Amino acid sequence: MAKKVVATLKKxxxxxxxxxxxxVKSPKTGSYTFKEEIVALDAVQDTLKG
Known part of the structure; x- marks a missing residue:
């Protein structure tokens, strides 16, 4: 799947x-989950801050 995503993003x-x-750490269990987002390159810093 990663190859397909990369191929469509490089048009x-x-x-x-x-x-x-x-x-992201869960407040109940203390375990970590991973959140994936595809954002515009100029909005990466804003996404990481928020």
Missing amino acids: EGGKAYAKVIRA
Whole structure:
């Protein structure tokens, strides 16, 4: 699946995108889950802050 996502994100004339993966700690169990988002390259810092 990763190859398909990368191939569709690299179209000519489109915006540059990045895949952001964050580890989020559960308050109940203390275990970590991973949240994946595909965001525009210029919005990566804003996504990581929020």
